[in-house]
Amino acid sequence: MQLLSQAGHALPADAPQGTLPWLQAVIDGLCDLSSRDALTGLSNRRQFELAIAREIDRVARAGEPALVLMIDIDHFKRINDTHGHAAGDEVIRSIGQALVDCVRPMDTVARFGGEEFAVILPNCPPAFGLTVAERIRLKVQRRSITVAQGVDVAVTISIGGAFAPQWVRSSATLWIERADQQLYRAKAEGRNRACLEQPVVSQVSAEEKGLLFGHSQYQDIE
Template sequence: MSLQATTDFVDLRALRLDTARSLLEQSGDDGPGCGNATDYLQGVIDGLCNLSQHDPLTGLANRRTFRAALERELDRVARSGESALLLMLDIDHFKAINDTHGHTAGDAVLQALAHTLANCVRPMDTLARYGGEEFAVVMPACQAAFAFAAAERIRCTVADLPVRVSPSLEIRITVSIGGAFAQPWVRSTTSLWSERADQQLYAAKDAGRDCVRIELPPDSTVTAEEKSFLFSHFAPPDTHAANVAAPHAPHSAP
């Protein structure tokens, strides 16, 4: 039986949609309107899909969605050889914020940072809350020459951000940033790419926090002189030129 034939016989009254509607309402989604049965069910499905792809506190992509974005980008880099940068960001001393001002203040910091980061990245970039106080950005078509500047712009913007955690209190936060490029023409994995970026994040924290560390891709540029040296030994001999330059000597007398 085809999918269309199956859905024609769906009785919405037999579906347990109360929990789905409750989840949508709790997330601030008004839920599906009062259209026909198909529109109503499609609205519920779309709302649940959106919930499953985003972090409920910040509204950013969640870890599952970000992993899918990493997979797509690794595939593109492996096929095209283009560049892609992964940035991992961590709020410095976030535990102290929670311990001093409470978890409500910590949530306010996470939300403020998410809003700021969203204004720092391009529409083509994928920004996610990676877990706890850690965020991540995958940046397609980001050349190595601009990587540090892009990350430093984020760091400086966050450092200049006043976060109001209560009607009478504003605090300042900083972030440590680590980054790594996907290897062009290489079929890598999301785990390996994330691990390399994480290592740079740890290096930024070890360097005193509130700084940027990026693992740049290896420089594979070959100069003209190097090309000449490399390929001169493999050029096929020009037999015509050799014959012209070295004609047969006359036979000597017996």
């Protein structure tokens, strides 16, 4: 019988029974370190890539709508320059928590890198996409973040979003690029806003047509 850790990962078949508790703790700790961002506790970039690959497969098989949001903190460099990098870290942590507070347990919230976050929302109908993005934006705008010496910092975010083409095996790169284009538009239009791709049903690219009968991307990620 194969032994499993508390996180569901296989333990060595010859592991002595007496060492199971500490082996479980070590394995579970390593798994958590490999999937979580150290600063925020959110999913890290690798865990996000695994999640978006699974979601692409699900969308291709079931045709259910799915939304990805790319989120960037406005004028983050100004925060670091004015209040220091420790304050910047506190802002990142606080915004990460705000994002978690705005979404469902089934959604994936990740720190994508630096001051940028990403959210995957499975089974999110197009009619609700902008509503969700606006809820996140307003949650952050209304949040007072206390940094060093008790200084309160007001922060805003810009959000770009795109829906995965339904019944089509897209790619993570194409999906994220579409959301990034909307993020750039939000920045260009003045920041502190959410822009979602329109029309919702994106034109299928030549690359996506080539992937239509391809194999699972999830299987490629080790």
